[in-house]
Amino acid sequence: MLAAYSDYDRHYQKPSKDSALKVTKEERLALKGNYDLLDSGRPFHPLRAQLLAAAPNKKCPMCGHRDVATLDHYLPKAVYPEFSALSRNLVPVCPYCNHEKADKLGDELGRRFIHAYYDLLPDIELLVADVVIDSSVFVKYRIDRPNGLVDPVVDNLEYHFTALKLNECFESEAFDELTGRAGAFHYQYEYNGGEQGLATMLRVEAVSERSKAGVNSWKVALYNALSRSRDFCNSGFRLLSRGDWDF
Structure with missing residues (x-):
């Protein structure tokens, strides 16, 4: 033993x-x-x-x-x-x-789950969100590997993300976050600088969350993506609620 x-x-x-x-x-x-x-x-x-x-x-x-x-x-x-x-x-x-x-060990490529005690992710943005504006606001998550990056830990992260279905998990959390903050987005746009004011607020949220949870938090990825989306900051945020906001 x-x-x-x-x-x-x-x-x-x-x-x-x-x-x-x-x-x-x-x-x-x-x-x-x-x-x-x-x-x-x-x-x-x-x-x-x-x-x-x-x-x-x-x-x-x-x-x-x-x-x-x-x-x-x-x-x-x-x-x-x-x-x-x-x-x-x-x-x-x-x-x-x-x-x-469960009892999964990894896949046929030799990739495995991230071990919380041993595996240290590189301090770069790997988890990203994509914002799609259609009939509503949709957020999709993925692992974005920088071109040319060779790192077995990132290989394992890609397997980890897929095997645990973290995209579904994070998308559900993002929906709740967006609907819960809809009023704040409306207020910022109307009273604090319009499109640019809302984008600034979203960047601040991303920086704040990063200081608490690190660069690859689902919430950091969400606010980074929202702040970079002109469609969201210009008018897309209005799709989060059909009601009128009275401040």
């Missing part, structure tokens, strides 16, 4: 469908059962509490905005029972990401 623990880094970087530890069926079940020791009233429960409390701002590191409520086995205990109670393998996440990730 100690040898397996010391070899964890190699396994998380290139997950395999087979554990390197050769054990019997009974031993496998016993190793998986070690995770139960983190339950309330069991010997390792303080470890569970410490791991959940360690998430920055109590937000899930896999999606970046839902509250953490459970622990995910980065290397699934169904495949790697030896790591079922290893703290480095237990990541505080939200129930949605835990469910979507």
Whole structure:
């Protein structure tokens, strides 16, 4: 077991469908059962509490905005029972990401999920939003890889984004954000500088959110895209509400 623990880094970087530890069926079940020791009233429960409390701002590191409520086995205990109670393998996440990730290890290209404890994204804009003005305001999210950038972490981010269906998640959040802020957009346009005033407000929102959540927050991407959209800042914002605003 100690040898397996010391070899964890190699396994998380290139997950395999087979554990390197050769054990019997009974031993496998016993190793998986070690995770139960983190339950309330069991010997390792303080470890569970410490791991959940360690998430920055109590937000899930896999999606970046839902509250953490459970622990995910980065290397699934169904495949790697030896790591079922290893703290480095237990990541505080939200129930949605835990469910979507399940026992997936990666894809045929060798890409895997981002590991919150080890993988550091480059400090550049990778998550972007596209604003489409039609009968309403639509926002779509994607990973935009700079031309010529060779980085295995970004490869993994592309897989992570797709496997967790984060585009759907972020688009839903963006809709709620836009409808909730519609009145503020109207007020800014009417009383604080029209199109340019609204664009400035949106840029300030993006900078403010970036200071709190980093460059690749869904909300930063949203406000960056809105501030750059002349269609939105000129008149598109009016499509967020059919009512009259009386300030």
